[in-house]
Amino acid sequence: MDIIIAVGAVILAIGVGVVIIGAALRAMRPRSPEPHVFTPSPTMARSVASTATSTASASQLTPAAIAEIDRLVASGHKIHAIKLYRQHTGVRLQEAKDRIDHWSVSTTAPHLAAVSNASAARSAITATPSSVRGALPASVSSEVDRLVSDDQKIQAIKLVREHTGLGLKESKDVVEAWPHPRHL
Numbered sequence: 001m002d003i004i005i006a007v008g009a010v011i012l013a014i015g016v017g018v019v020i021i022g023a024a025l026r027a028m029r030p031r032s033p034e035p036h037v038f039t040p041s042p043t044m045a046r047s048v049a050s051t052a053t054s055t056a057s058a059s060q061l062t063p064a065a066i067a068e069i070d071r072l073v074a075s076g077h078k079i080h081a082i083k084l085y086r087q088h089t090g091v092r093l094q095e096a097k098d099r100i101d102h103w104s105v106s107t108t109a110p111h112l113a114a115v116s117n118a119s120a121a122r123s124a125i126t127a128t129p130s131s132v133r134g135a136l137p138a139s140v141s142s143e144v145d146r147l148v149s150d151d152q153k154i155q156a157i158k159l160v161r162e163h164t165g166l167g168l169k170e171s172k173d174v175v176e177a178w179p180h181p182r183h184l
Helices: 002-028 048-058 063-074 078-089 093-101 118-123 129-135 138-149 153-164 168-177
Strands: none
Touching (some): 129 168, 138 153
16 A cells, blocks of 8 residues: 555656646747837826926927938937937937937928938939039038048048938048049
């Protein structure tokens, strides 16, 4: 009889072990990701009064600032757009980031104000100095001329990138091929 109890105890111990191991393996099984839904962070929870001030500060944006934010968001420069939004509204960084993450270009500003100079330069597969010069305002083109003639190529590259939305390599290639003003 003692052998039967011992065998039963061993079988029971093995059964409990199998159940525990099975539960542990199920817990380690990968799950499909849940869809991401925007939820404001707990630090964004505000009273009605602070919500009113946030709305008031968002209304401080001028059409020129809105157009510039539209241009920055459209060209993928979200950090600069967040900085500009904070500068004009005075909101916290997290609030500005959330606002820019959900920014819709041309829905908050007149269409013509949101048009970027980048569209003409980006539409070409390869940007040439003449196509970029045509896409830039005259004042910017003359500033690039001055920078190239003064051998300030880094500043010229920055200016071309800022006004066209081109990448670093494309802007560098354009500035290096840019004719000196005396050769025009």
